[in-house]
Amino acid sequence: MSETLQNESLATDPDTNRLERAPRRSTWSAYLHSPLGVAGGAVLVLVVLAALLAPVLAPQDPSTADLALAFHGPTTGHPLGLDSAGRDVLSRLLYGARTTLGGAGLAVAVALVLGVPTGLVAGYRGRRFDGVASWLVNLVMSLPAMIVLLASRAILGPTVWVLMLVMGVLVAPSFYRLTRGVVADVRGELYVDAARVSGLSDARIIGRHVLVVVRAPIIIQAALVGGIAIGLQAGLEFLGIGSGDTPTWGAMLNEAFQNIQRSPGLIVWPGLALGLTSASLVLVASALRDALEGAGGARRARRRPAPRTSTTPVPVPAPVPSSAGSDVPRGGLLSVRGLAVAYGTDDDAREVVHDVDLDVGPGEIVGLVGESGSGKSQTAFSVLGILPRGGHVVRGSVTVEGQEVLELDERARRTLRGRVVAYVPQEPMSNLDPTFTIGSQLAEPLRCTLGLSRRAAHARVVELLRQVEIKDPERVARLYPHEISGGMAQRVLIAGAMSGDPRLLVADEPTTALDVTVQAEVLALLRRLRDERGLGVLLVTHNLGVVADLCDRVAVMQDGRIVENGTTAQVLRRPEHPYTRRLVGAVLDDAPCREPWEPPSSAPDRTEATA
Amino acid sequence: MSTASNAPGTPLLEVHDLHVTFPGKGWRAAGREVLHGVDLDVRPGETLGLVGESGSGKTTIGRAVLGLAPIASGRVLLAGEDITDTGRRRRRALARDLQVVFQDPYTSLNPSLLVGDTLAEPLLGQGVTPRDARARVAGLLDRVGLPRDAATRLPREFSGGQRQRVAIARALAVGPRLVVCDEPVSALDLTTQETVLELLLEIQRDSGVSYLFISHDLAVVRYLSHRVAVIHDGRIVENGPTRDVVEHARDPYTRRLLLSAPVADPDEQRIRRERLAAVRGASGDVAA
Numbered sequence: 031m032s033e034t035l036q037n038e039s040l041a042t043d044p045d046t047n048r049l050e051r052a053p054r055r056s057t058w059s060a061y062l063h064s065p066l067g068v069a070g071g072a073v074l075v076l077v078v079l080a081a082l083l084a085p086v087l088a089p090q091d092p093s094t095a096d097l098a099l100a101f102h103g104p105t106t107g108h109p110l111g112l113d114s115a116g117r118d119v120l121s122r123l124l125y126g127a128r129t130t131l132g133g134a135g136l137a138v139a140v141a142l143v144l145g146v147p148t149g150l151v152a153g154y155r156g157r158r159f160d161g162v163a164s165w166l167v168n169l170v171m172s173l174p175a176m177i178v179l180l181a182s183r184a185i186l187g188p189t190v191w192v193l194m195l196v197m198g199v200l201v202a203p204s205f206y207r208l209t210r211g212v213v214a215d216v217r218g219e220l221y222v223d224a225a226r227v228s229g230l231s232d233a234r235i236i237g238r239h240v241l242v243v244v245r246a247p248i249i250i251q252a253a254l255v256g257g258i259a260i261g262l263q264a265g266l267e268f269l270g271i272g273s274g275d276t277p278t279w280g281a282m283l284n285e286a287f288q289n290i291q292r293s294p295g296l297i298v299w300p301g302l303a304l305g306l307t308s309a310s311l312v313l314v315a316s317a318l319r320d321a322l323e324g325a326g327g328a329r330r331a332r333r334r335p336a337p338r339t340s341t342t343p344v345p346v347p348a349p350v351p352s353s354a355g356s357d358v359p360r361g362g363l364l365s366v367r368g369l370a371v372a373y374g375t376d377d378d379a380r381e382v383v384h385d386v387d388l389d390v391g392p393g394e395i396v397g398l399v400g401e402s403g404s405g406k407s408q409t410a411f412s413v414l415g416i417l418p419r420g421g422h423v424v425r426g427s428v429t430v431e432g433q434e435v436l437e438l439d440e441r442a443r444r445t446l447r448g449r450v451v452a453y454v455p456q457e458p459m460s461n462l463d464p465t466f467t468i469g470s471q472l473a474e475p476l477r478c479t480l481g482l483s484r485r486a487a488h489a490r491v492v493e494l495l496r497q498v499e500i501k502d503p504e505r506v507a508r509l510y511p512h513e514i515s516g517g518m519a520q521r522v523l524i525a526g527a528m529s530g531d532p533r534l535l536v537a538d539e540p541t542t543a544l545d546v547t548v549q550a551e552v553l554a555l556l557r558r559l560r561d562e563r564g565l566g567v568l569l570v571t572h573n574l575g576v577v578a579d580l581c582d583r584v585a586v587m588q589d590g591r592i593v594e595n596g597t598t599a600q601v602l603r604r605p606e607h608p609y610t611r612r613l614v615g616a617v618l619d620d621a622p623c624r625e626p627w628e629p630p631s632s633a634p635d636r637t638e639a640t641a
Numbered sequence: 642m643s644t645a646s647n648a649p650g651t652p653l654l655e656v657h658d659l660h661v662t663f664p665g666k667g668w669r670a671a672g673r674e675v676l677h678g679v680d681l682d683v684r685p686g687e688t689l690g691l692v693g694e695s696g697s698g699k700t701t702i703g704r705a706v707l708g709l710a711p712i713a714s715g716r717v718l719l720a721g722e723d724i725t726d727t728g729r730r731r732r733r734a735l736a737r738d739l740q741v742v743f744q745d746p747y748t749s750l751n752p753s754l755l756v757g758d759t760l761a762e763p764l765l766g767q768g769v770t771p772r773d774a775r776a777r778v779a780g781l782l783d784r785v786g787l788p789r790d791a792a793t794r795l796p797r798e799f800s801g802g803q804r805q806r807v808a809i810a811r812a813l814a815v816g817p818r819l820v821v822c823d824e825p826v827s828a829l830d831l832t833t834q835e836t837v838l839e840l841l842l843e844i845q846r847d848s849g850v851s852y853l854f855i856s857h858d859l860a861v862v863r864y865l866s867h868r869v870a871v872i873h874d875g876r877i878v879e880n881g882p883t884r885d886v887v888e889h890a891r892d893p894y895t896r897r898l899l900l901s902a903p904v905a906d907p908d909e910q911r912i913r914r915e916r917l918a919a920v921r922g923a924s925g926d927v928a929a
Contacts, residue, residue, distance in 0.1 A: 220749035221759075224811065227707050229736025229766030231729070238762070242753050401830035402801075516695070545694035545857065546901040550917060553903070572831065575903030578910040598907045616835040618860040619904040626882040627687040627867035 060321035067317020070310035077307050081127035090118035092125040092277045101293045110299055113282070114289045122277040123299055129278045131307070133194040134259035138252050140198025145205025146248060150236060152206070153213025160210070167203040175200050183271055190263065190278060197262060201255050208251055209244055216243050246322035253315035257308045264304050279304050362431075363534050363566040364390040364413065364451075369426035371408050371417065371590075381424065383408050383590045390534065393564040395556070397577040397598070399613070400587035409587070410536050410570045414453055415443045430534060448479060452527035456539040458519035462511035468495075469507030472526050479530065494525040498555055517548030524555065535559075538570045553580050574617055578602055586610045651721075652682035653851050654706065654819055659715035661698070661705050674713065675701050677875045683819065688845065688852040690866030690883065692859055692898070698875040699855045703821040706853065707741055708732050719819065736766055740812035744824035746804035750796040756807050757792030763814045781810040785840060802833035809840065819851045826861060838865060859902050863887055871895045896920055 061067055080087060089107055096116035104111045110119040152160040175197075182196040216222060216239065225235045267280025268287070279300040286296035371383035383405040390396045400406040411417045413428055415435065428435040430450055438446065447453070455461045463471060472494060473487040482490060488507070495503035498521040511519060520540060527535060537556070541549040557580060559565050569581060577584050577598060584601045586594040586609065594607040605611045659679040662672040675698045683689045693699040704710035706717055708727065717725045724735060740763070743749040750759055760781055761774035769777070779789050785806040796804055805825060812820050822841070826834040842865065844850060856862050862869055862883075869886045871879040871894070878892040890896045900917035904910050 219751075220743045220745060221751040223707075223709055224741060224743065224749055224808075225762060225766075226709065227736060227739070227741045228763035228811070228815075229733035230762060231733065231766075234765070238754070238758075239751055242751075401832065546859075547694065547897055550901040550903070550914075554914075573903070574831075574905035575910065578905045578907045579903040579914065602905050602907065612832055614905065616831040617905045618835075618864045619906070621860070621864045623863050623884045623887055624688070624865060624867055626884070627684060629684075 057321050061317055064317040064320060066313045067321070070313030070317065073306055073310040074314060077127060077303070077310075078131065080124055081131050084121075084124040084128055088118070088121035088124045090121045092117060092121040093275065094118075101289070101296075111295070113296055114285060114293070119282075119296070119299055122282055123279070123303060126277040126279045126282055126300070127303065129190050129276050130260055130263060130280070130304075133190045133263050133278075134256045136191060137194040137198040137201065137259040137263075138256050140195055141202040141205050141255060142248070142252065144199065144202035146209050146244075149206040149209025150213055150240065150244070153210040154217055154232070154236060154240065156214070156217075163206070164210075167206050170200065171203045173200065179266065180271065188271070190267075190276060193266060194259065194263065197259060201258070204255065205248065205251060208247055212244050212247060213240055216240050246319070249322070250315045250319045253311050253318065257311035257315075260304065260308055260311070362391045363394070364388070364568065365427075365429045366409070366413065367427045369409065369412060369428060370424045371405070371412050371421055372424045373421045379424070381590065382421075383412070385426070386587075386590075386592050387595075388568075388585055388592070390566045390568050392533065392566050393560060394583065395560055395567040395569055395581045397581035397584040398568060398570045398587060399572060399574065399577055399584060401572060401613075403589075404587040405590035406570045406587045407538055408590075410538050410568060413568065414447060414451060414536055415440075416447075416453075448475065448530040448532065450530075450532055451534045451536060452530060452532035454520070454523055454527050454535060454537040454540045457543055458516055458523050459511065459543075461523055462519055464511050466510075467507065468509055468511065468514070468522050472507070472522070472529060475526070476529055490529070491525075494529055495522070497528065497559075498522070498525040499551075500525075515548075517544050517552065520544060520548075520552055521555065524552070524559075528559065531563075532565070534566045534568070536568045536570075539572070540569070541576060542571070542573070549576070556580060574602060574614065575619070586613065651684070652718075653685045653687075653720055654681075654683040654853065655716075655718040656681045656702070656706065657716045657718075659702070659705060659717065660713040661701050661710050662713040663711065672713075675875050676705070678715070679872070679875070679877055681870050681877060681880065683851045683853055685818065685851055686845065686849040687868065688854050688866045690862035690869040691853060691855045691872060692857065692862050692869060693872035694857060694898070697872045699857075699872050700823055702872070703741070703823050703853060703855050707739065707821055708735075733766060736763060736817075737815045738818045739821070740815065740817040740819070741821045741823065742805070742808050742812050742825045745828055746801050746808055747796075747828075749808050750804055752796055754796075755792065756794055756796060756799075759796070759807065760792070760811050760814055763811060767815055777814070781814055784813065784844070785810040800833075801829050802837060805829060805837050806840065809837075809844070813844065813848075813850075816848070817850060819853065822852050822854045824856050825854075827856065827858060834861070841865065859887075859899060871898065893920070 061071075089109070094117065096112070098116065099108075099112045100114055100116040102108070102112045102116070108118045108120065110123070113119055113122070148163050152163045178200060179193060179196055183193060186192045186196075219239075222235060222239055225239055230238070263278070264280035264283060267278055268284045270284060282300035283297065283304070286293075286300065290297060366386055366388040369383060369386040369388075370381055372379040372381040374380050386405075386409050388396070388398070388409070398406045398409060408417065408421065411421070412423050413430075413435070415438075417423070423436055426436070430446065433446075435443070435446065462468070469488060469491050472491040473482075473484070476482050476487040476490055477484070480487075491507055492503045495506055500506050500518065500521055506514065506518070506522075514522070520543075524540075535556075540556070541552050544552060553576065556567060556569075560567060567580075569576070571577060581598045583596065584598050585592045586601065586605075586607065588609045594601055594605065594610045601610060602614060605614050657680055659676055660674060661676040662674045665671050665673065679698075679702055681689065681691075681702075691699050691702060701710050705712050708724070712725055715725070716723055719735065719738060724731075724739075727735065750756075757775065757778050760778045761769075761771065764774040764777060765771065775792075778792050782789055782791050787803060787806050787810070791799070791803075791807070796807070799807065805828075809825070825841070826837050829837060838861065841852065845852065852865070854862060854865055866883050868881065869879075869883050870877050871886065871890075871892065873892075873894045879886055879890060879895045886895065887899065890899055897917065897920055900913050900920060904913065
């Protein structure tokens with residue numbers, strides 16, 4: 031047992047080893063790696079400090095007016111000069127930061143208090159609370175914000191705080207919707223179900239599993255809303271709708287604007303303060319988003335960790351024709367020799383397929399088996415010329431009907447695909463476009479490649495659907511993908527693959543997503559197509575039963591290499607390579623049935639403990 | 642919990658005439674009944690395999706037992722106690738006896754929690770102090786064959802098989818009497834699947850835990866289960882000792898299901914294929 035385990039964790043698991051080496055970077059250090067984020071954060075800290083320390087830093091009282099000094103330039107006691115009423119600009123700027131930032135803070139706080147808890151409950155519990163809350167939120171969102179703000183000022187009085195309180199209520203829906211959406215997503219995760227089964231209370235589940243996920247988007251949203259609140263507040267005051275005497279940046283702007291002819295310099299300081307603060311909030315928000323999403327990036331990582339794909343296009347080096355294995359006579363339909371596939375650029379290219387030789391003759395079904403990460407799909411993709419981004423063939427030769435495929439340009443390859451080589455993917459549903467009917471999806475390529483008229487294409491589609499044993503093809507052609515079953519969808523895709531009358535079919539796990547009874551039908555269909563048309567099939571699968579059912583020959587892949595190759599009977603009955611032996615040994619077909627249950631001879635002790 | 646209910650041979654889990662209806666989407670939409678009166682039972686230390694295809698309702702049975710699916714009518718009893726409609730508090734106490742291993746080891750572990758914290762979760766739910774929980778996590782990791790330092794790592798550092806070991810360890814943490822295993826090996830490679838199945842068998846032998854083992858894969862179910870129940874369209878169509886069901890299936894659907902799964906031997910598979918064609922021809926079933 032422990033030996034097998036060792037093998038499992040070390041030998042067959044290159045992914046694990048790779049991930050272990052990956053450094054676990056904290057959100058905080060990721061944030062510090064963003065220069066703009068650090069700069070924005072620094073500005074913000076300075077502004078907040080200045081606001082907090084205003085009584086200490088301000089050289090004068092912000093409201094003390096000395097009309098004799100109105101519009102006076104900078105002097106020793108007034109480093110930034112004086113305004114139209116002879117008040118010190120620097121002092122007003124510092125005290126203004128208090129109201130401006132405090133007001134924005136108040137708006138964000140109100141929005142958070144109203145929006146986040148309701149969103150949490152609505153997303154987690156759903157049902158009636160969700161219905162009522164969403165209705166209320168829609169109501170608030172439909173209110174014209176500016177009119178509500180003006181009306182509230184008229185009724186509640188002209189103070190910044192009241193305005194910002196009302197604004198907080200008005201923007202609360204954005205927090206509600208954000209929280210509700212994220213929570214509803216997390217609610218469906220299996221690990222939340224597992225936590226419920228574990229007996230955790232709702233409060234604990236929210237604390238442990240839900241808040242972590244909600245935290246990041248809320249922090250970002252708060253930074254953005256803060257910036258908007260500052261801007262809106264300044265805008266209102268600029269229009270003269272604000273507190274009368276309280277020093278704020280908006281009011282300073284207003285005053286400076288009224289005297290722009292006489293002293294144009296006055297507008298600089300409040301403008302600069304507003305611009306810098308808003309800009310740094312946006313920078314902080316975007317740096318936070320990058321840091322948090324980078325740190326939580328693995329959240330979206332799912333099964334089949336595809337080879338690392340780079341976002342920049344990689345210059346694809348021309349494949350070097352290889353003479354490896356050229357002594358073996360090449361197959362009539364598909365012949366692969368010395369194929370190597372790598373991901374990444376020259377310096378850190380990672381080879382995932384090494385020197386693969388493979389042949390498929392006309393009317394022959396060849397299985398390519400292996401476990402996840404063995405490179406079997408990568409091999410199939412390179413035959414089709416559809417390797418994912420960042421992957422490229424580094425060596426080798428692939429010929430289809432004697433024609434070298436790797437040297438073809440994209441246009442010639444497109445002609446080859448469909449006409450000569452066709453592809454059946456693993457997930458039938460995700461390969462159909464939900465917005466078009468089956469008929470139109472199948473007709474489109476016919477009209478493009480064969481130049482058929484609409485009517486002729488439709489007739490051909492119906493004929494194709496009939497060929498894949500779909501009852502009532504006329505009706506199915508009119509259906510949308512969500513209206514058909516998975517097995518039917520796979521038949522439709524096979525029909526699509528057959529539309530160009532190809533000679534070679536590459537099928538990547540064509541039955542893995544299907545139920546066994548449907549799988550048997552699809553396998554029978556593939557067998558019939560082979561028998562009737564002499565179709566050659568390269569069948570990528572992990573299921574040895576499917577191989578036994580359908581394949582004439584089989585190649586076994588491990589870690590990017592073909593370790594064994596032979597007729598199906600030979601490989602499955604008398605495997606030679608140790609890996610093949612292990613694979614065949616893991617099949618449970620011949621394992622004995624478990625014996626019927628017998629009551630334990632003595633009652634287990636722990637029943638007493640739990641009683 | 643009376644001692645009588647724990648007598649050997651008395652079922653640990655009983656499900657009587659279970660109906661589950663999912664509410665319809667939208668205002669006053671009609672609900673959709675996915676289970677139409679299911680009866681089954683699991684005895685202490687027994688594995689009941691529940692086999693069916695997608696949409697048959699097999700997962701829903703497991704979720705209904707766990708209190709995760711809306712039960713319209715019927716009764717679920719654990720050790721004689723009715724747990725059909727338990728409140729949250731009682732459900733929490735039940736967690737001690739009833740645990741789960743889900744199919745997808747990638748979404749059943751919280752990606753941002755350390756493995757140690759995930760394993761401590763059910764213990765905390767039972768009121769164990771965080772300190773004691775940490776001490777027991779090491780033992781759990783040993784039990785499922787993972788290194789001790791696994792506790793301080795994140796799920797993304799583990800392969801599918803190792804993650805499933807973590808999920809099994811989480812289920813075992815509180816020493817449950819019944820574990821609902823919902824397709825626990827179907828996302829795994831063949832060789833990994835074998836080691837995880839061995840682990841499940843070994844744990845059952847050592848602790849006497851019962852499994853409700855839900856799967857679409859008859860080969861796996863046959864290997865692990867004392868008894869097999871076959872579910873089709875929300876109804877149990879066959880239920881009996883594994884060998885009886887596999888070798889002498891009475892229900893036509895069960896026969897078709899048994900013959901549909903291909904075996905890894907070309908000649909044997911050809912025979913099965915022909916028998917399947919015969920069964921299908923007899924039942925007038927045409928591919929649609």
